[in-house]
Amino acid sequence: MKARSGQLIFTIIAIALAGLFIGLTIKATNFEELKTAAKEANYFWLVVSMVLSIVSYWFRAARWKLLLDPIGYPIKTQSGFWAISFAYFMNLTIPRSGEIARATSLYKMEKVPADKSLGIIVLERVIDVLFLGLFFLLTFIFNSETLFSFFSMGKGFPLEKFGILIGILLLLGIIFFIFFNKIKNLKIYQSGINFLNGIWVGFKSILKLKKRTLFIAYSFGIWLCYFLMTYLVVFAFPETRDFGLGEGFFLIVSGALGMILPAVGGLGYPYVMSMAFAAIYLSKGQTAEEGKAVGNYFGLILYFAQIISILIFGFLSIYFVGKIRNSAVNEESAQQQL
Numbered sequence: 001m002k003a004r005s006g007q008l009i010f011t012i013i014a015i016a017l018a019g020l021f022i023g024l025t026i027k028a029t030n031f032e033e034l035k036t037a038a039k040e041a042n043y044f045w046l047v048v049s050m051v052l053s054i055v056s057y058w059f060r061a062a063r064w065k066l067l068l069d070p071i072g073y074p075i076k077t078q079s080g081f082w083a084i085s086f087a088y089f090m091n092l093t094i095p096r097s098g099e100i101a102r103a104t105s106l107y108k109m110e111k112v113p114a115d116k117s118l119g120i121i122v123l124e125r126v127i128d129v130l131f132l133g134l135f136f137l138l139t140f141i142f143n144s145e146t147l148f149s150f151f152s153m154g155k156g157f158p159l160e161k162f163g164i165l166i167g168i169l170l171l172l173g174i175i176f177f178i179f180f181n182k183i184k185n186l187k188i189y190q191s192g193i194n195f196l197n198g199i200w201v202g203f204k205s206i207l208k209l210k211k212r213t214l215f216i217a218y219s220f221g222i223w224l225c226y227f228l229m230t231y232l233v234v235f236a237f238p239e240t241r242d243f244g245l246g247e248g249f250f251l252i253v254s255g256a257l258g259m260i261l262p263a264v265g266g267l268g269y270p271y272v273m274s275m276a277f278a279a280i281y282l283s284k285g286q287t288a289e290e291g292k293a294v295g296n297y298f299g300l301i302l303y304f305a306q307i308i309s310i311l312i313f314g315f316l317s318i319y320f321v322g323k324i325r326n327s328a329v330n331e332e333s334a335q336q337q338l
Helices: 004-027 029-042 042-071 077-091 097-111 114-152 158-180 186-205 214-234 245-260 269-285 289-336
Strands: none
Touching: 004 077, 004 186, 029 214, 029 289, 042 077, 042 114, 042 214, 042 289, 077 097, 077 289, 097 114, 097 289, 114 214, 214 245, 214 289, 269 289
C-alpha cells in the first residue's frame, strides 16, 4: 500500500511538473517564429538525429549483453534492443518506469531475473553520470562563460550560499548518525541499500568482463550518439549554424539535465533548452530574450523529432517483445516434448 501511495505521489508530481513546463514553454514561445523555423529547417539533420538515437539503443543493448554474460545470463542483442525501446516508450507515461519495464520485458524474452537486470541497469546509470561529468568538464574547458551564464544567468552566485549548503549537509549527516538505529528500519533506507547492492553486482560483472575494450567502445558510442544527435541539429537552423563544439558540449549537458527532471514525457527538455540558449546568447554579448526565442523552437522541434522515433520503435517493441517471447515459449515446449 505504501509503495502504491509513493508511486501515486510521484506520478502526481511528475504530471504537475509536466504541466508547469508546458505552461512556461507556451508562455515563452512565439508561435509565428516556431512556424517560420519549422518551414525553414533542414530536416535532413533532424532525421540524422533520429537515426542516431536508435543507434544509441543498439549500443546500449550490446553493452547490456556484455554485462549480463559474466553473471550467467547470455542474451541476444536484439532482445536487449527491443527491451530498451519499450523502456523509453514507457518513460513517456511515468518517469523512470522504463527501468522496470526494461527488466520485465527482458525476462519475458530471455528469462533473465528482473533483479539481475535491474542491478546492471543501476550500474549503467552510474556510468551515464560519469560520462555526463565528462561532458560537463569539456564544457567547463571549452565554454566556461556559457556554463557560468547558465547557472547564474548573469546574477552571480554568492559564496555565502555555498557555506549554507555545506552547513545543511553537515547537519543532515549528524542527524543520520544520531538516529541511525531508527533510520535503518525505514523502507527508504532499505531501498538505498538495495540500490547500492545493485551497483555492486554490476561492478562485479565488469570485473569479470573478457571484452573490456568493447565495453568501453560501446559506452563511448552511446554518448557520442547523444552528443551528435543534439549537436548536428544546430545545422538545421540558420541562427545556430555557426555554433562550435563548445556550444555542442554545453547543449548536451543542458539537454541531459532537462531529461533528468521528473516530468512526464521529458517535458522539461524544451524549457531547459530555451534557458541554455539564453546562456549561450548572453556569453556572446547578445540578450537572453534573443536566446530564449531561438532555444524555444530549437528545443521543441528537436524534442518532437525524438518523441516520434521513441513512439515508432516503442510500438514496434510491443510486437517484437511478444514475438520473441512466443518463439522462446515454443522452443522450450519443443525441447520438453523431446
